[in-house]
Every structure is written in C-alpha cells, then in structure tokens.
Amino acid sequence: MTRMITAALSAEDVARLAAARTLIGANDTDSILASAMPSLNGAERAALAVHAPLTHAAVLIFPTTLDGLGEELARHGLDAGAMTPSTVVRDRLSRRYAVPAADLAIGILRAPVTDRAGRRCELEIFAMATPPEFAHIAADERLHGRENHFALAVADADPIVLHGLRTMIAARMRPDGGGYNVHEDATVLYFRDAHQPAPALRRLELNCAGQFAQVLAEHQRESEPGTGLLRLMTGAWATQAIATAAELRLPDHLATIADLPGLAAATGADQDSLDRLLRYLTALGIVHTSAAGHALTDLGSLLRSDAEGSMRPLALMYGGPFYQSFAALTDAVRTGEESYARVFGAHHFAHMAANPGLAELFHQSMAASSAMFTEVTRVVDFSAARIVVDVAGGNGELLSRVLTANPATRGVLMDRPHALATAGQTLAAVADRCTLVPGDFTESVPANGDVYLLARVLHDWDDTQCHTILTTCAANMPEHAELLIIERLLPETAGADSLAVPWDVHMLCNVGGRERTESHYRALLAEAGFQLTGSHPLPLDAHVLRARRDRA
Numbered sequence: 001m002t003r004m005i006t007a008a009l010s011a012e013d014v015a016r017l018a019a020a021r022t023l024i025g026a027n028d029t030d031s032i033l034a035s036a037m038p039s040l041n042g043a044e045r046a047a048l049a050v051h052a053p054l055t056h057a058a059v060l061i062f063p064t065t066l067d068g069l070g071e072e073l074a075r076h077g078l079d080a081g082a083m084t085p086s087t088v089v090r091d092r093l094s095r096r097y098a099v100p101a102a103d104l105a106i107g108i109l110r111a112p113v114t115d116r117a118g119r120r121c122e123l124e125i126f127a128m129a130t131p132p133e134f135a136h137i138a139a140d141e142r143l144h145g146r147e148n149h150f151a152l153a154v155a156d157a158d159p160i161v162l163h164g165l166r167t168m169i170a171a172r173m174r175p176d177g178g179g180y181n182v183h184e185d186a187t188v189l190y191f192r193d194a195h196q197p198a199p200a201l202r203r204l205e206l207n208c209a210g211q212f213a214q215v216l217a218e219h220q221r222e223s224e225p226g227t228g229l230l231r232l233m234t235g236a237w238a239t240q241a242i243a244t245a246a247e248l249r250l251p252d253h254l255a256t257i258a259d260l261p262g263l264a265a266a267t268g269a270d271q272d273s274l275d276r277l278l279r280y281l282t283a284l285g286i287v288h289t290s291a292a293g294h295a296l297t298d299l300g301s302l303l304r305s306d307a308e309g310s311m312r313p314l315a316l317m318y319g320g321p322f323y324q325s326f327a328a329l330t331d332a333v334r335t336g337e338e339s340y341a342r343v344f345g346a347h348h349f350a351h352m353a354a355n356p357g358l359a360e361l362f363h364q365s366m367a368a369s370s371a372m373f374t375e376v377t378r379v380v381d382f383s384a385a386r387i388v389v390d391v392a393g394g395n396g397e398l399l400s401r402v403l404t405a406n407p408a409t410r411g412v413l414m415d416r417p418h419a420l421a422t423a424g425q426t427l428a429a430v431a432d433r434c435t436l437v438p439g440d441f442t443e444s445v446p447a448n449g450d451v452y453l454l455a456r457v458l459h460d461w462d463d464t465q466c467h468t469i470l471t472t473c474a475a476n477m478p479e480h481a482e483l484l485i486i487e488r489l490l491p492e493t494a495g496a497d498s499l500a501v502p503w504d505v506h507m508l509c510n511v512g513g514r515e516r517t518e519s520h521y522r523a524l525l526a527e528a529g530f531q532l533t534g535s536h537p538l539p540l541d542a543h544v545l546r547a548r549r550d551r552a
C-alpha cells in the first residue's frame with residue numbers, strides 16, 4: 001500500500017533548499033571562510049579549517065504540515081533522516097513574531113551532502129508547520145532568510161579551543177546569541193554580519209559537542225548590543241578612574257602597600273570611595289585584587305612614576321586638559337576648528353608656552369608614548385650621519401636615543417624656547433654632542449644636517465601649514481640630506497584598525513591637525529619637492545617615512 005504524502009513544499013522553498021545545497025557543493029571550508037570573513041589571512045583560515053571545519057548549511061522551510069516531509073524531501077533528492085524537535089529556532093520565532101512557543105511546531109532534519117572537496121557535510125533543514133494563520137511568518141522569513149546559516153563544527157570539544165575560535169570569529173562577525181541544545185548535548189554560538197553581501201553567509205553557527213556554560217555566557221553577554229554600547233559610552237569613566245589613580249599616586253603606593261586602610265592613609269583618600277575605585281580599576285585590568293590584598297597588574301605598573309617609560313604623565317594629560325577639550329568635540333566637528341583653543345583661550349602650543357608646568361607635563365607625556373622611537377635606530381642606519389637635526393624635537397627624547405646609539409654623530413635640537421627648556425635632563429648624557437637651537441620651522445631650520453627628523457610634528461597641522469614646514473625644510477636642507485617623518489598612518493582602506501583612527505579625532509580636538517594615510521604624506525612631500533623613498537613600521541602603530549629631495 002502506498003503511503004499518503006501530506007507535506008507540500010512550495011516552489012520557493014524547493015529553490016531555497018537547492019541554493020543551500022549548492023552553497024555546500026560549490027565550496028570547502030577555506031573558500032567559505034574567505035567569502036564570509038575576508039579579513040582572515042590564509043594561515044588563520046587554515047587554522048580554522050583544522051579546528052572547526054565546515055559542517056552544514058541551514059535553511060528554514062515552511063511546509064503546510066510536518067507529516068510526510070521526509071518522503072517529500074526524498075522526492076527532491078534529499079535523504080533526510082529522522083526529525084528531531086527544535087527548541088532554539090522555535091523560541092526565537094516565538095519571540096520574533098509574538099506567537100506562543102507551544103503553537104509552533106518546528107522540526108530539524110539532516111540530509112547528507114558533500115562539499116566541493118568531497119567531504120561529507122549536511123544540509124540542516126528546519127521545517128515549520130505552516131497553517132494559513134502563520135503565512136505571514138513564512139513570507140517574512142523567506143524574504144529575510146534570518147535563520148539561514150552555515151556552520152563550523154568544533155573538532156575538539158575543549159573550552160580553550162572553543163574560547164579561541166569564538167574570539168577569532170567575534171573579531172569579524174558580531175556575536176548573535178546561542179544556546180545549549182539538550183537534545184544534542186551541544187553548545188551552539190551564532191555570529192552575524194549584516195553587511196555581508198551574500199545573504200547565505202550572513203549568519204555563522206559554531207557548534208561544539210558538550211556544555212560550555214562560561215563561553216556561552218560570555219557570548220550571550222557580548223550578543224546584547226546594549227552592553228557593548230554602554231561600555232563604549234562610559235569610556236570616559238575609565239579615563240578618569242586611571243587619571244585619579246595617577247593623581248593620588250595610587251600605583252606608586254600599590255608597589256609597597258596591599259591593604260585598603262594602608263592605601264587610604266597613603267593617598268589621603270576616603271576608604272570606602274577608594275575601595276570602590278579599586279574595584280573599578282580591578283575590572284579595568286589595572287589592579288589585581290585577591291585575598292592577599294591589592295597589587296598592580298603589569299598594565300597598571302606602567303602608571304608608576306618610577307617605571308621605565310612611565311605613562312603617568314599621559315594619564316594626567318588625558319584625564320586633564322585633553323579631557324576638557326574632548327568634552328567640546330561637538331564644537332570641533334561643527335566648526336572644523338580645534339576645541340582646545342575654545343576651552344583654554346589659546347591654541348595648544350601658545351597655551352603651553354604660557355604655562356611652563358603644563359608644558360613640562362606635556363613633554364613628559366610625549367616621552368611616555370615614545371616607545372615608538374625604540375625601533376628607529378634599528379630601522380634607520382645613522383652611522384654615516386655627521387649631524388642629525390631634530391626639527392620641533394620637543395624634550396629631545398628621540399634625538400637622545402639617536403645620539404646614544406651613534407657615538408660619532410652630533411645633534412641639533414630645534415624647537416620653541418619653552419620646549420627646549422624641558423630638554424636638559426633628557427639630553428644630559430649626550431649634552432657635549434648636542435646643540436639646542438630655538439627657532440620657528442615656518443621661517444627656517446638649521447642648514448647643516450645630514451638627517452632631519454620631523455617626529456609627530458606634521459600631524460599637528462593642516463595641509464597648508466605642513467606645506468610651509470616641508471618647504472622650509474626643503475629650502476634649508478643640504479641636497480644630500482635625508483628627511484625622516486615619524487607619524488601614525490591612517491589605514492588606506494575603510495574599516496581597518498589603527499591607533500591613528502582615534503588619534504585623528506584627538507588631533508582635531510586638541511591642535512587642529514590630523515593623522516594621514518601614507519599616500520596623503522606622499523602627496524604632501526611631492527608638493528614640497530620631496531620623494532618618499534621608504535616606509536617602515538614602528539611600535540604603537542607608528543611608521544617612519546623616509547624622503548629625499550626630488551632631483552627630477
């Protein structure tokens with residue numbers, strides 16, 4: 001006797017099943033990862049393919065009933081096995097369409113298919129029994145394909161592996177919920193990229209046998225868009241908490257005192273308030289708190305005033321004058337003019353010139369991020385240079401490194417008088433080989449150098465002012481001399497990450513300057529008669545750009 005086939009599939013769902021099947025058949029793990037997460041490099045894709053190979057593509061279909069669906073699928077060449085109930089998709093649709101979960105009948109079937117490399121994968125078919133009153137759900141889901149996804153199966157059910165894979169994917173696709181499937185004893189994490197051009201690749205499932213509550217909880221937390229936004233919006237609180245710690249010299253005291261009453265007494269702080277600040281600093285990773293008391297983490301140690309390359313002055317600048325000018329960012333964006341002058345009544349450099357204490361702190365703070373200078377003497381060979389001229393060299397941090405590494409070289413530090421006044425201590429060890437020259441780089445620069453340095457100077461100015469500085473250099477530099485520019489470079493492509501991106505806004509607020517791409521610097525140099533001859537990366541996302549006078 002022939003069994004009645006009662007499930008009916010629409011032509012649209014048959015086509016959607018075929019598309020999901022083709023997605024698997026036309027791809028392997030590497031090619032699907034390359035399309036879904038183009039920023040993964042080959043080595044990262046290969047690692048992902050080992051630890052989490054492609055396992056299935058999923059599609060949600062809408063037969064009138066689930067009865068006889070297996071036979072109907074077989075007629076379309078899909079050999080699906082037994083149906084199991086879906087709870088995760090059912091609950092999501094229940095929430096999405098405000099329909100009681102008990103009214104939704106959703107089953108999962110799996111049909112074997114092979115990828116283009118001949119590896120066995122599956123077509124995961126979610127089927128929702130769709131009586132006429134749920135036709136609107138079917139129409140909406142078919143249109144948006146929200147449940148479509150492709151899946152990677154974690155090869156080793158291990159929390160560290162799962163955590164690492166999750167982190168790698170979450171840097172490219174937004175965490176988008178997940179759950180523990182009791183029927184299959186599997187932890188399922190979803191990711192989403194709403195901007196992915198191929199709808200079938202907008203959603204990724206990472207599937208791992210076993211229950212991993214901690215990884216799942218972290219994923220769920222990151223999946224709530226509000227949490228991420230709250231963290232971003234309260235970033236200024238972290239700035240202030242760190243600045244307050246620096247002002248109270250808390251990091252210095254934490255080097256020898258671990259208990260709260262002792263720390264409160266040493267810093268002159270209210271004990272309960274200090275306890276709350278310490279809890280926040282612990283959450284920020286600055287302080288480590290245990291039964292033994294409080295201690296600095298490695299990160300927090302950089303805030304000690306006696307630390308090599310101490311970042312304490314930067315903490316005070318970012319939580320002090322720069323914090324105030326950033327509060328007027330809206331003005332800067334509206335007008336295109338720096339907010340620092342609006343807040344303090346004078347341009348950054350004029351304000352520094354009139355406030356020696358602040359100038360001292362500023363130059364200490366510039367030196368605090370001079371980790372970008374550590375590589376300069378390795379990347380550039382100064383041994384043939386008789387004289388190195390550091391144009392607007394501040395307190396001489398870079399020049400002192402160059403002269404220390406090159407005992408036969410002499411240096412000229414050129415800057416405004418108030419800046420030179422801060423240089424004595426930095427240059428003490430090389431003072432016999434160094435001359436301090438007050439001047440204005442819009443008028444002239446010393447003329448006898450072999451190498452000229454312009455470190456973190458051009459980003460203070462707009463293109464017109466940069467042109468003036470560069471043409472002054474070109475007019476005064478000997479023909480053979482080389483110009484080295486040290487700056488952070490904005491990425492040439494949108495969306496790429498670099499410290500230059502936030503610093504560009506910082507320059508807008510505080511000096512009216514800007515960060516630039518390498519091609520922007522190449523063009524500025526060319527207009528001033530220089531040719532860009534090389535570019536080398538430095539720490540903290542900086543680069544050294546090498547240029548010579550254009551003889552063409």
Ligand SMILES: C[S@@+](CC[C@H](N)C(=O)[O-])C[C@H]1O[C@@H](n2cnc3c(N)ncnc32)[C@H](O)[C@@H]1O
Pocket residue numbers: 349366367391392393394395397398414415416419439440441442454455456457460
């Ligand atoms: C951001 S700091 C960079 C200092 C140093 N090159 C460094 O990387 O640490 C910019 C420097 O430009 C100097 N400056 C500003 N206007 C100047 C001018 N017209 N002539 C010479 N130096 C100037 C400032 O005094 C300051 O030291």
